[in-house]
Amino acid sequence: MQQGDQEAVALLYERYGGAAYGLAYRITSDGSAAEDVVQDAFVSLWKQAPRFDPERGQVRSWLMTIVHHRAIDAVRRRKGRNERALPEGPEEFVATRGRPEELAEWTLEAEAVREAVRQVPDEQRRTIEMAYFEGLTHVEIAERMAVPLGTVKSRLRIGLEKMRAYLRPRVVE
Amino acid sequence: MNCEEAEDLLGAWALDALTDDERGEMAAHLRSCARHAAAAADWRATAARLAATADVVAPPPALRSRVLQAIAATPQDGVARPVLAGAIPRAGDQQRRRPPPVAAARRRFFELRPAAWAAVAAVLVAAVIGLGAWNAVLQRRSGADVGRLATRASSVSALRMNGTQNAGVVVYYANEKKALIVTDGLPALNAATQTYQLWAISGGRARSLGLLPAPVGGSSVAVVPFDAGSAQRIAVTVEPPGGSAQPTTPPVLVADV
Numbered sequence: 567m568q569q570g571d572q573e574a575v576a577l578l579y580e581r582y583g584g585a586a587y588g589l590a591y592r593i594t595s596d597g598s599a600a601e602d603v604v605q606d607a608f609v610s611l612w613k614q615a616p617r618f619d620p621e622r623g624q625v626r627s628w629l630m631t632i633v634h635h636r637a638i639d640a641v642r643r644r645k646g647r648n649e650r651a652l653p654e655g656p657e658e659f660v661a662t663r664g665r666p667e668e669l670a671e672w673t674l675e676a677e678a679v680r681e682a683v684r685q686v687p688d689e690q691r692r693t694i695e696m697a698y699f700e701g702l703t704h705v706e707i708a709e710r711m712a713v714p715l716g717t718v719k720s721r722l723r724i725g726l727e728k729m730r731a732y733l734r735p736r737v738v739e
Numbered sequence: 740m741n742c743e744e745a746e747d748l749l750g751a752w753a754l755d756a757l758t759d760d761e762r763g764e765m766a767a768h769l770r771s772c773a774r775h776a777a778a779a780a781d782w783r784a785t786a787a788r789l790a791a792t793a794d795v796v797a798p799p800p801a802l803r804s805r806v807l808q809a810i811a812a813t814p815q816d817g818v819a820r821p822v823l824a825g826a827i828p829r830a831g832d833q834q835r836r837r838p839p840p841v842a843a844a845r846r847r848f849f850e851l852r853p854a855a856w857a858a859v860a861a862v863l864v865a866a867v868i869g870l871g872a873w874n875a876v877l878q879r880r881s882g883a884d885v886g887r888l889a890t891r892a893s894s895v896s897a898l899r900m901n902g903t904q905n906a907g908v909v910v911y912y913a914n915e916k917k918a919l920i921v922t923d924g925l926p927a928l929n930a931a932t933q934t935y936q937l938w939a940i941s942g943g944r945a946r947s948l949g950l951l952p953a954p955v956g957g958s959s960v961a962v963v964p965f966d967a968g969s970a971q972r973i974a975v976t977v978e979p980p981g982g983s984a985q986p987t988t989p990p991v992l993v994a995d996v
């Protein structure tokens with residue numbers, strides 16, 4: 567076990583703990599569940615750290631994806647529903663150290679994403695948020711909103727496409 | 740599932756909103772269709788960005804020590820397995836992945852290299868550098884991550900502290916009328932009694948740009964609305980918690996944008 571690594575995780579916690587806790591809390595609406603999610607996510611980050619290519623990707627993307635999955639799982643367990651298998655998820659991201667310029671990039675990106683979401687019409691945005699923050703399937707969303715399934719599919723698709731088009735020139739991959 | 744149906748479900752797939760049956764069929768289609776596999780990865784990356792729209796909330800202070808204790812009690816995965824950027828992993832796929840280059844495998848993931856960042860920053864902030872010069876510097880550096888920040892920038896300026904040039908940078912985006920402030924070597928304050936506050940200075944008048952987040956390891960980052968047409972200088976002062984209406988102390992950091 568490397569002392570330096572533990573210090574690095576502490577540093578990442580200083581930088582991203584608030585964002586991780588904010589996302590977990592938004593999804594679970596429960597402080598103690600959100601704490602468990604954040605703890606699990608940082609432990610996963612720690613366990614899997616040796617697998618990452620240090621030169622590529624963003625550690626925060628990866629961390630936030632884990633937080634999202636764990637938080638959605640917690641909500642589903644609470645509702646007595648089966649957890650769904652994780653999508654390909656975290657391994658699509660690879661991690662780097664939490665460097666100042668990465669933090670800076672994320673700050674800029676968060677700004678751009680908030681702007682992008684503001685460009686999406688209300689109904690499409692609400693539909694996307696029900697999927698992302700509540701973990702509902704499109705069938706469940708259709709029931710909840712009392713609209714046909716086809717409407718939900720196209721709202722998810724068109725809304726996300728608007729976000730994507732808005733972000734493409736603004737967020738450098 | 741055919742291509743038309745897959746196309747139709749891209750949004751729901753990216754947001755993990757498919758039913759279990761649909762998800763299985765979609766996954767099967769993505770394994771056999773390169774076009775939709777690429778599209779699905781792209782859409783999912785967009786969906787993942789929604790994380791940034793949740794408010795940042797300070798966790799309870801006790802969580803930090805809980806996390807660090809849990810980490811101290813948890814062994815790391817022993818074997819370094821490569822993770823390829825953009826790859827969509829599949830069950831049973833692990834053994835077919837390329838092993839990592841030896842040099843990369845030797846490097847510790849968490850090895851922090853503030854010196855590399857400081858070196859780039861030092862070159863950049865030696866003077867107010869135009870975009871062309873910034874790019875030239877970046878092309879000579881392997882730390883191209885920094886370059887991604889600069890690709891849309893209109894100007895880069897030095898942050899000065901007590902006459903030294905190496906206190907960070909201000910990157911100005913004219914199109915968006917925004918400034919990105921990155922500090923380097925900024926001392927921590929006692930949050931109970933003091934905070935850093937940002938100001939736009941124009942003709943001797945100061946307008947608050949808000950509080951600067953507490954620095955971690957000397958580094959703090961903020962994005963603020965800023966128009967170089969109406970103010971030419973950004974300053975940082977030490978103020979009481981919550982900030983002041985006007986600066987009450989001399990600036991500790993200054994940049995001419």
Ligand SMILES: [Zn+2]
Nearest residue numbers: 742745772775
């Ligand atoms: Zn296809």
